[in-house]
Amino acid sequence: MPEPSGHIHLQQQCSACGDAFSCKEAFVSVLRSGDSVTVVGSYEFPFGRGATDALNDRTGRTFTHCRPCVPCESATIHADCFDLFRRSCTHAKGLHRLLRAAVWRSPWHGAPKFKVCPEVDVHGSMLLAARACHLPELASMPPEIMCMIWRDAFAQPSLLGRYQSVVALAAESCDQDPDQQTSLSVCNVASWERGGRPLVEERDAPPFIRITIDRRGVRRIERLVQRPEFLHRRSDTELYIVETREAMAGVDVLFQSGLARLDLARTEVDLRPWDTRTPPPLESLSVRPAISKSIQFATIHLARITGITFFMSAKSGTVFAIHTHTSQAPSAVPTFSRLSKHQQWQACWIHVPFTSGDRLTHFGVRHVDSTSWHILVMKTPSCRFRFRGRTCPNTTQLRFEKAGDYIIGPHFEKDEEVQDSIWPVEDQLLLVCSISRTGSVLALNAFPQRSGTAVPPFAQIDQIRLPPAFTQAFFSSAPLENVVRLRVFTDHAKCCRGLLLEYEDGSKRSVGECRIGVDRQRVYRSPACICIFQEATELYIKACYRLEHKHVAGDWTVLDVTFRHEL
Structure with a gap:
C-alpha cells in the first residue's frame, strides 16, 4: 500500500462504534491513498497538543485535531473495533x-x-x-426486565454496546450491493x-x-x-431538519x-437540526444573541421534569450542558459523561429542583x-451564588410560586442596558436550547411567545466584594426555618x-453541588438542628434530632432550624 502523504485528521469518537476515545487508548487511522485504502497504526490516542506532537515525533507522521479538509477525510477507529470489523467482514472491498x-x-x-445518543437494541444486546x-x-426474560438489567449493567458507553x-x-x-x-x-x-x-x-x-440524522x-x-x-x-437518538423546498434548493x-450524505458545495444554507420531528418555525423564536453561532x-x-442541572464552567460561566431530570433519567451522570475531559474538569453542577x-x-x-468583568449570580429567597468572570453569556431566569426567582448566569452592572424576555409558564411552554459547535449552550428561548399582562421584572443583584481567594467560587444560601427534610450530598472523603x-410549604432549595447519582446521600427527616464543622477547605455537615447533644471532637456550629437562620 502507498504511504499516506500530508496530515491525518484525528476524530474524538471512534468511526466504527461511535464511542469517545480515552487517553492512550489504542487506535488506527483508515484513509484513502489514491484508489486504495491505507491503515496507519496502531498508536495510543493523544489528548492535547503536547501529546500529539510527541506522537508525530515518535512516528514520523502528522496527526492533527484540526477540522477535516476533503483530502484528509479519514476514519479514526479503536484498534479492537478495527480487528473485530475485519474478522466479521472479509469482503474484498x-x-x-x-x-x-x-x-x-x-x-x-x-x-x-451533533449531540445525539446511540440507538440501543436492548433485546439484541441481551442476546449477545x-x-x-x-x-x-x-434471553428469555420479559422486555421490561431486560431494559432494567441493560440500564444498570450495560449502560452506554459499554464494551458490549461497542461490540454490537x-x-x-x-x-x-x-x-451492500456494489454500485456507483x-x-x-x-x-x-x-x-x-x-x-x-x-x-x-x-x-x-x-x-x-424533512431529513433525519442519527449517530451514523x-x-x-x-x-x-x-x-x-x-x-x-x-428524541435523544435522532435529529431533524425541516425546511422548505426553496430553502434547500442548492x-x-x-x-x-445504501448510504447517503448531503453535499452543500452549491449553497451557503445553514442547516440546524432539532431534537423533535415537529420543530417550531425558527422565526417564532427571539433568541438573544443571534443564532448565527448555533x-x-x-x-x-417543563411539565415532565423533576429538576434541571446546569453544567457550568467554573472559569467563564459558560453552560456546557443542561440535564433535565425525569423519572426515566433521574441522574445527570449520562449528560456529564458526554462532556469533554476538559469540560468535565471545569464543570460545576448547579441543580434547580422542580417539585x-x-x-x-x-x-x-x-x-x-x-465584555466587561461581571459577577455570576443565582439568587432566590433561598439560594444565591456568585462568580467573577470575563465572558458574558446569557442568563436564565426561573420564577417559582413559592421558591421565588432564580437568575442563572452573569451579573450585569447597574449602568448596563439589559434586555429581559419573560414568558408565562403554561402547560404548552417549551424551552429551546441553542447549542454551539463546542456543545455548550449559547442561549435559552421559549415557544410559543406570549404577550399579556405586565410581568414584574427579575431583579438585578448588587455586586458584592469578595476576598481574592473566593473570586472563582460559587456562593449559595438557603433559609433553615421550616425544613422538614434534608438531603446531604457527600463525596468519597465524606x-x-x-x-x-x-x-x-412543599418547595425545595439547593445549596452547593447536588450531584444526583454521583455522591452519597444521607436523608434527615424533620431535623431539630444542623451541625457544621469546617477544617481548612473541607466542610462537614450533619443533622441531629435533639438540640442538646455533644460532638466527639471539633468545633461544631449548631443551627436551630426553628429560628430564622440562613445557611
Missing part, C-alpha cells in the same frame, strides 16, 4: 466500505459533532450478553431510507423536506405537504451502497452586549458537596 461508512457518519462535509456470559436465561455496533456495521457492509456514487438534488428526492435506493420525483413532490449520519429523507404542527415529542445528496436546537418540556409542591410561573432570558432542603 470491506475496508473501502468501512471508510465510506465512517466518513459519511458526518451528515455533510464539515458538519459539527446471554451468549458471551453463558447465561441463556437472559461494530458487528452490525460489518454485517451491513458485507450485504450518484448525486441528486434533495428537492428531487421523494423519499429515501438508509439501506435502500432513493425514490425520485422531479415535479410534484410536496413543498417541505443521514438516516431518512421524506417530503411533507405542510409544516407539521408542533408536538411535545423529542442542497444535493450523494447516494452509494448549530443545533434542543428542547425541554409537585411548587410551580414554575415564569421563564426569562437576560442579555446584554458586554466532605459535604451540597444540600437539598425541603420545606413545609
Whole structure:
C-alpha cells in the first residue's frame, strides 16, 4: 500500500462504534491513498497538543485535531473495533466500505459533532450478553426486565454496546450491493431510507423536506405537504431538519451502497437540526444573541421534569450542558459523561429542583452586549451564588410560586442596558436550547411567545466584594426555618458537596453541588438542628434530632432550624 502523504485528521469518537476515545487508548487511522485504502497504526490516542506532537515525533507522521479538509477525510477507529470489523467482514472491498461508512457518519462535509445518543437494541444486546456470559436465561426474560438489567449493567458507553455496533456495521457492509456514487438534488428526492435506493420525483413532490440524522449520519429523507404542527415529542437518538423546498434548493445528496450524505458545495444554507420531528418555525423564536453561532436546537418540556442541572464552567460561566431530570433519567451522570475531559474538569453542577409542591410561573432570558468583568449570580429567597468572570453569556431566569426567582448566569452592572424576555409558564411552554459547535449552550428561548399582562421584572443583584481567594467560587444560601427534610450530598472523603432542603410549604432549595447519582446521600427527616464543622477547605455537615447533644471532637456550629437562620 502507498504511504499516506500530508496530515491525518484525528476524530474524538471512534468511526466504527461511535464511542469517545480515552487517553492512550489504542487506535488506527483508515484513509484513502489514491484508489486504495491505507491503515496507519496502531498508536495510543493523544489528548492535547503536547501529546500529539510527541506522537508525530515518535512516528514520523502528522496527526492533527484540526477540522477535516476533503483530502484528509479519514476514519479514526479503536484498534479492537478495527480487528473485530475485519474478522466479521472479509469482503474484498470491506475496508473501502468501512471508510465510506465512517466518513459519511458526518451528515455533510464539515458538519459539527451533533449531540445525539446511540440507538440501543436492548433485546439484541441481551442476546449477545446471554451468549458471551453463558447465561441463556437472559434471553428469555420479559422486555421490561431486560431494559432494567441493560440500564444498570450495560449502560452506554459499554464494551458490549461497542461490540454490537461494530458487528452490525460489518454485517451491513458485507450485504451492500456494489454500485456507483450518484448525486441528486434533495428537492428531487421523494423519499429515501438508509439501506435502500432513493425514490425520485422531479415535479410534484410536496413543498417541505424533512431529513433525519442519527449517530451514523443521514438516516431518512421524506417530503411533507405542510409544516407539521408542533408536538411535545423529542428524541435523544435522532435529529431533524425541516425546511422548505426553496430553502434547500442548492442542497444535493450523494447516494452509494445504501448510504447517503448531503453535499452543500452549491449553497451557503445553514442547516440546524432539532431534537423533535415537529420543530417550531425558527422565526417564532427571539433568541438573544443571534443564532448565527448555533448549530443545533434542543428542547425541554417543563411539565415532565423533576429538576434541571446546569453544567457550568467554573472559569467563564459558560453552560456546557443542561440535564433535565425525569423519572426515566433521574441522574445527570449520562449528560456529564458526554462532556469533554476538559469540560468535565471545569464543570460545576448547579441543580434547580422542580417539585409537585411548587410551580414554575415564569421563564426569562437576560442579555446584554458586554465584555466587561461581571459577577455570576443565582439568587432566590433561598439560594444565591456568585462568580467573577470575563465572558458574558446569557442568563436564565426561573420564577417559582413559592421558591421565588432564580437568575442563572452573569451579573450585569447597574449602568448596563439589559434586555429581559419573560414568558408565562403554561402547560404548552417549551424551552429551546441553542447549542454551539463546542456543545455548550449559547442561549435559552421559549415557544410559543406570549404577550399579556405586565410581568414584574427579575431583579438585578448588587455586586458584592469578595476576598481574592473566593473570586472563582460559587456562593449559595438557603433559609433553615421550616425544613422538614434534608438531603446531604457527600463525596468519597465524606466532605459535604451540597444540600437539598425541603420545606413545609412543599418547595425545595439547593445549596452547593447536588450531584444526583454521583455522591452519597444521607436523608434527615424533620431535623431539630444542623451541625457544621469546617477544617481548612473541607466542610462537614450533619443533622441531629435533639438540640442538646455533644460532638466527639471539633468545633461544631449548631443551627436551630426553628429560628430564622440562613445557611
